[in-house]
Amino acid sequence: MALRDVLMAATIIMFVAAGAIFSRRFWNIYQVMKKSRPTNRSDRLGERLTSTFIQVFAHKRMLKIRYSGVLHLFIFSGFVVLLIDVVGSILQLFVAGFSIGPVLGMIVDIWVCLVLIGVVMAIYQRAVIKPERYHGSDETDGYIILGMITMIVIGIAIHESFYPYAAIPVFGVKSAPIGAMEFLAYGLSHLWATLGWTAPRAASIGYAVGYAMDILVIWIFLAYLPYSKHLHVFLAIPNIFVRKMRPPGELVPSPVPEEGIAIRSFGDLSWKDVMDLYTCTECGRCQAVCPAHAAGQALSPKMIILELREALKKELAGGEPIPLAGGVVSQEELWACTTCGACMEACPVFIEHVPKIVGMRAALLEDGEIDKSAQKVLVGWDRQGNSFGQPLKKRPQWTKGLDVAIKDARREPVDWLWFVGDFASYDPRLQDLTRLVAQLLQRAEVDFGILYDGESNSGNDALRIGEFGLFEALAQKNLAKLEEAQYNMIFTTDPHSLNALKNEYVKYGFDRPVKHYTEAFVDLIEGGKFDLKPLGIRATYHDPCYLGRWNRIFDAPRELIKRVGVDLVEMPRHGENSFCCGAGGGRIWMEEVGIKERPADQRIKEALTLEGVTHFVVACPKDVAMFTAAVASTGNEGRLRVVDVAELLAEAAGLGIPDKLVATR
């Protein structure tokens, strides 16, 4: 049989075989997705398209790590360009005399080089730089794929360069010599000539080897992909397209599954969750930003995804199903999460870790498994509506020390309704601060009121601990009281309450405007309500996860800080890349197991690397508590002061404030 027939037969047979393996695999995955829970991912189509475009072609998230982003861009764009080659090479084999022409040929050559550069960079990264984020990933798989890619692009150059010599013996057509535009093939073909490899036999072998390295390896690649992390070659773009477009802070969108949010088996995942598992590229970017991982705890968001994927593969191969919560993923991993969302922010393919973690927590909780201190808090919320184990009646006790009484919004209409939150109400360390906020509002002549003992915890943390039923009960209680009150806007100092009011109560039809105090105070300053004298200090600002990442409020606190004459210096990790204090997701009440260095301590050290910064500004009551403790435990009391933005404003506005709160002294 002629060589050409052999190559044609091999191309067809291998394509059919690879296609069959590939489709079977996809069919299996599709079957799992079909049986999983529904989720609506076809809202806001226009925005979906544009953001997919930005993430895919401009590599927005990928380029957050410059080196990896660039190398990936080389290889990724190579895949697009190499499609030209696949079509061209196959047509050349099947249609004698076909050529893609010099221009496309040149483009292919350029990308062959770029891909090779990318591959070298990738190997250097894996073998020499060795980022921690790869820890736990399948490195062999990475090298196999890099090897295949190298074979393919080298194969392209080889068969292209032998083609002029092999055209007659293999195809029986004459071919013009390669032009200098196709520089790679051109150079190589000269090399073959010097080596004397242009005789029909040598040229045929050369061509066949090149073709096999190119097209036949591509088919092997196709068959191998679905069994490797490189399935993302096919799934990444669709997965980015079906990303969550609803407000980021909404953990549980409506309609809530009737059977609850617990994830016990793969059937309890949504189809997007299943797709997430197969899309994960094992890049470890999520692991690199995870505060629990950085603290030395058992959790890595990457490993959660990989553990689930492995378990699903085993189950599909006929293995006995293992319970996901506490089995496939350990309890320690699940309870270590602060729900800070850094993983989801970092993931280049928009995998959603937090809903999966919370869903599995819910399963543990239904079986009665939970950290015992956190359990007390849940019981406290259920009975008294607060996490402090204090009577409901004591909720408004912090108002006692004020000169002017605060209106009861349940009895009389107010302009702003202040949702105070547990920490600001009950924590004796924070009550001074809470009173200060009240005085600021009074100074600005805001007509405001509170719900007194009608307020309960917002349920934000209960939901994130996995206790949906309790969240719902708390939400209903608050909504009933809010219903009674007359107000134009809700004002809150607590980002966790803000998140619940803004994003989680929507399922019960609540849609009143909610503002964080940083936003509201900026408005008041704009309205000329304060006479401010610049403070002249140098400070850095910590973005709380539930204000920044989950609610995208980055500017208001910064604006406020600048307005009071503070020289703001950013920490390396700020804005959407802020590093969690470690308190969220119920962690603040749980025992600290396996923690080598607390996230809050690490954060304080990060702030201390900044030149001349004397103040650490926060905008969340929990942060005041967390970071004050961290400054003390790292022995930096003399060097850094934790202050709330309200303290800065009060000071700049010349309010008579309690001694222990005076920020600039």
Add this chain to the structure above:
Amino acid sequence: MRILVLTKSVPDLVEELVLDEDSGELLHDEMTYVPSEWDDHAVEEALLIKEDSNADVTVLAVDTGDVDNMLFTALAKGADRAIKLQGDFDLSTSNRKRAQAIAHYVKENPYDLILSGVQAIDDIDGQIPAMVAGLLGMPHASVVTDVRLDGDRVHFHQEYGGGLQAELASQTPVVLGIQAARKPPRYASIAKVRQMMKSSVLEEVEVAVEEVPELEIRRFFKPVAAGHAEMIDGDAEEVAERIVSILKERNLVRG
């Protein structure tokens, strides 16, 4: 093996106890009631025994008007059945009368092992389990931990004076007052409790209780604060000096 767990609800001490100062009566209706902490441990111990050895767990409460949630919670945790004893009871019903009602019920419905919290905030001397055992002529032990089944016998631990631990054994039926379960009581999620309310029923059993000898509570009163705290002002030196002198005054240091 059939296990019965006796449970009751008690005023929530997180909130204030409401007392009519004049009459010295507790105003039951103005207080919130929660499951007694020790009974939670008894339920937990029963569930742990069930996990070890396939026992059947029934929880029981005297219907004083607000026990449904408590019983559904026990069902949500894994109890098999819940019984509400109905009759002439309310929140002020004495422990003596409650014990009598329980004894009547158990006479008609035999169990092998009866667990109860060792005490409750309104039963500090742990009368209920002891009285139930007495009325039924069963063996009884109090302040018990670590209950295990061994064939038709029950093994358990009890602490003696001087920290001495004893392992005791008893034939069944037996009544035990549980000090603490082997593990902290498990959590019952709100959703699961609600699901129980929908999917299961509390068995209501009518019991008539004859006149029993009871004590009369004449009045409650809050403790009168005795003594007061002294705030020590001054700088570190002065404060330290004052502390030393107080310790000396009270003969708490030598020299």
